[in-house]
Amino acid sequence: MSTQGRKVAVITGASQGIGAGLVDAYRKLGYAVVATSRTIAPSNRAGVLTVQGDIAETATAERVIAAGVERFGRVDTLVNNAGVFIAKPFTDYTQDDYAAVTGVNLTGFFRITQLAVAHMLAQGGGHIVNVTTSLVDNADSRVPSVLASLTKGGLQSATKSLAIEYAMRGLRVNAVSPGTIKTSMHPEETHDALAALQPVGRMGEQSDITDAVIYLENAPFVTGEILHVDGGVSAGH
Template sequence: MSTYKVAVITGASQGIGAGLVTAYRKLGYAVVATSRSIAPSDDAMVRTIAGDISAPAVGGRVIELAMDAFGRVDTLVNNAGVFVSKPFTEYTDEDYDLVTGVNLRGFFEISQRAVEIMLAQGGGHVVNITTTLAEQADSRVPAALAALTKGGLNSVTRSLAIEYASRGIRVNAVAPGVIRTPMHPAETHDVLAGLHPVGRMGEIGDIIDAIVYLETAPFVTGEILHVDGGQSAGH
């Protein structure tokens, strides 16, 4: 078994996920990075695997690769997610399947497999990326499917934190506001900035810093850390 720690990161090809790969390498971790399409890495300590995390067996395969490559899994960051904003009555079956598939099933299988490994090792850390909109609804951003799925991740974060608190596994979440990533076209940035009391969008580094904090905070578990420019406090 390796002497260094190993992080598994989903949704790792761009944006926050790609930044997390770099951040965990700086912390000295080996990394297994996955997304639907992801280029091979020229870093021997980074293994990439392409796959749709919402599809059955993909999550298990990612954890198997981590074990084959590095022999352990210390941290799982469930970063993969999709967001579809529509009036509630306009959501389609396809929207429902997409959002629940990535946000819920994408969390479920890979997390089960990772926790099994962490139990055998005697500890580990799971971090879920949710959204402030799950707790602080905004009339300007209809987001029922985000509330349904990311709200579930907030709840399961607390549930698993308590289930495994005595066995060395911490479970936390980061609830972002709107972050400047390739998901948001530049022409929308002014409007999106206005959704935050501080008057700007979040940056990828804001979320990475929060996750690195949680990684290095052994007394913190069951926490939903809001990184949202004040959205969760009110408007």
């Protein structure tokens, strides 16, 4: 099948959880997908190209975008979904924790987004979605997480900055800010306690986040938006 004319989405952190759900969601939209993560397996699915690598390494970003352009000819959407979350009291963070979180959440975002934007501008437009966390806007003493706020908070501010920088050039940039979502990151035995932290009294589903990303994908007048999908956390307690 000819791939020319078909839109292409690049998704980081794509091997499991929300990332894997995003691969399925974009395929349903008719997009070809370049899916990357540290552990992703080769795929024989039509329209899906997997690239294994650590997004904290700039060489990975370069391989991902190059592979997508070589296979599918273009890049229309980038979803920066990869993220590392380590919740500890501030003084317990180690240098390794700092390197791990900033490596994926900031460095991992930075290079691949630069490369994607360059292709999008050459094509005349595109869309970037950054996945952050509701803790950025609503710190919680029960979940000490300065490194998440430091990195994902930076990503949230960068979302607005990029949206405005490229607003006149056909590029939209948005973010989805999740509350606590049922993924493999949260063991089953923690679910009741985590549900109690949400104003609605339950955790979110992975589909809540994928649906939010697809809403933004299909919303041409929306840019610079931080879409909270967090069961009310951003509104208060």
